[in-house]
Amino acid sequence: MTYIIKTNNLTKIYQGKEVVSNVTMNIKKGEIYGFLGPNGAGKTTFMRMLMSLVKPSNGEIIICGEQVTPTSFELLKRIGCIIEYPVFYDKLTAKENLDLHCEYTGYYNKKEIDFVLDLVKLKDTEGKAVKDFSLGMKQRLGVARAIITKPEILILDEPINGLDPIGIKEFRNLFQKLSKDYGMTLLISSHILGEIEQIADTIGVIKDGKLIKEVLMEDIREENTAFIELKTNDVKKVAFEISHTLGISNFKILDEATIRIYDMKASEGEILKTLVVKDILVEAITRKNHSLEDYFLRIINGGGMNA
Amino acid sequence: MLKLIKLEIKKFKLFNYYKGVLIANLGFIAFLSMIYFLERNDGNIPFENFEMAMNISSAAIRTTFIIFAAVLIVKLIIDEYKSKSIEIMFTYPIGRKKILTAKLMIVVAFTFIMVMSSTSLMAGLLYFAEAQFDIFPVELSFQDIVRNVYVNFFYALATAGLSLIPLLFGMRRKSAVATIVSAIFLATVTSTTSDNINLFSIIAIPVSLGVFGILIGYLAISKIEQVDVI
Structure with a gap:
């Protein structure tokens, strides 16, 4: 090079x-x-x-x-x-x-x-x-x-x-x-x-x-895909249902009430339907594009990954 | 170098200064005539001899062009720093020393040429006036003229050198005011005449001031390559 x-x-x-x-x-x-x-x-x-x-x-x-x-x-x-x-x-x-x-x-x-x-x-x-x-x-x-x-x-x-x-x-x-x-x-x-x-x-x-x-830039674009963020009162149950019923494995539990699903094969509607059928309370569901802005703000505010 | 000087002249349209130079020279003539007529009306002898008349006019000329040179320093150097256009100059593939040397050479050359030509003009006019109207009580000899040419050349050289002294005060804070004020001070000190004697008549003073001015010019550019431009 x-x-x-x-x-x-x-x-x-x-x-x-x-x-x-x-x-x-x-x-x-x-x-x-x-x-x-x-x-x-x-x-x-x-x-x-x-x-x-x-x-x-x-x-x-x-x-x-x-x-x-x-x-x-x-x-x-x-x-x-x-x-x-x-x-x-x-x-x-x-x-x-x-x-x-x-x-x-x-x-x-x-x-x-x-x-x-x-x-x-x-x-x-x-x-x-x-x-x-x-x-x-x-x-x-x-x-x-x-x-x-x-x-x-x-x-x-x-x-x-x-x-x-x-x-x-x-x-x-x-x-x-x-x-x-x-x-x-x-x-x-x-x-x-x-x-x-x-x-x-x-x-x-x-x-x-x-x-x-x-x-x-190519690498960042790959790293930063969209995700669905879900708020609920029982993250464990949600995690169980989406992995077993919907077969989604790429998700992350952020805290006691929030879970992020990176796998985009299921739509918000589908996820909602599955959870409602299982009688799980969903407080909010949003689709977010994790933009580059977030990525860089995280780097800048976080002090850097390889600093 | 010659090209850099030409570009500086083009950039600042320096030839437009001819008006100022013209007005200054008319001023010298008016000044000298005024002294002549006023003194004569009072029943005094205006100028005892050619040398005295030349001393007065060269002091006026020196004062004017020391200040004129300071204006040029402000325009060519101080203003470039202040407006930050010097940054543009320093991003060109030309040594910083060369760029600044070109600018200082303009100032020195301008002062030398102007002092030399203005004094020559005055000398010529006085010679003419003497021939026509017999303004001096003593006879004007050829030797007087020759001696005057030598002295003028030397004074012009010294003035050209010392015209860089205001740089010392101006460059510190890149201040136009400091440059001009120090030039006025310098001009006053070197030209105040009493009993037909001024500081410039003591040979050591113009020599040392001229050398000092050149030294200041040298110091201003000697380390310019290591300096940060912010």
Whole structure:
């Protein structure tokens, strides 16, 4: 497996506090890596370290097989990024900003400027200074700037902040396209689970500076199926009936009054009917989709499984 | 490096400063003429000689362009830090030292060229005025002019160096106010003239201030690669 970004025990200490602590992250070439974590978990600091803006206190970063040092500037040519709030030269127009960006990165295909502006739907902003842009428009321009030179790696810190729902959908498609058509590797951070789960191939969860989980989306989807939750006054009887009468073995007794049935071969109606016939009191029966959100909330609140 | 300088000029549209420079030069002329006419009306001798007139005008020029340089420092460096656009600059495949050196070179070169050309302009005008209206009681010799060119060149060099001193105060907290205020202070101290003598006339002072300014510029960029940008 080739990893395009690899960190080993990456640590950053600010004023005696470990903001990022021993993060060992592996990002495969061409994948979309979703970087999840609550506000202040260390996502931005971690991404800043990848961009050499912040220097690690400990540990190492390897990008494209090369170890990052304080002076590995050439490597930056291969990375496009938005870190936090997208910043521009406010008095210049979108086009002038992109033009400057190309000059500084040493990219001379100026035709691309119109192409990317079109791609992020900012084509009709000619003559308008960036200071008059809305946050959403700045975010779009930020993405345009990050992708214009077709870098191998895209590091995007909260790229959907300030976008409207249509914009979010457009960006989702754009990111997938960049990954599939151009083979770019994307590292996207967010605290919005719903967005990440739709596009990411791998998810890394960070909490209090520690990477507490790194999993493939496929694996999570398999792990997290729907279930039926049943409330009753006699869980033992219920357990007996569903296993003997209905032949269900995949269930779990949560407490004295709650039981969860993961086997979906019996419908709620069937289960209810069986129990009523046996004169067992059912107080409530609900079908739940154990969403990814629950999964991650459990990880984040529980402090992690392999932390 | 030249390309970086060009990009900085393009980015901040620095050529638009020509208006400010023009106004400043008109100001110098007005200032000197005012002294001349007021003093003469009072029955005094306005300028004893060419050197005295040049001392007054070069002090005014120095004051103006030290402050002008501070404005440039604010625009090129302090504001970039404040608006965080320096982060964008530092994510380019260009050494941080190179980026900042380009910026400082603009400040130094601007100050040098402006001080040099403004003093030359004033010298030329004074020479012309002397030839036409005989404004000095003593004869203006060719040697005076040659000597003046040397002195001006040297002063312009020293001023260019010391124009970086406000960086010392401005960079600490990335403060525009600290930069400008320290420049005004510096300009006042080096240009206050009494009895035709100011701090700049004592040769050791412009030399050491100029060297000190360059040193501050060097210190500002020497460790920039190890520093976190937050």
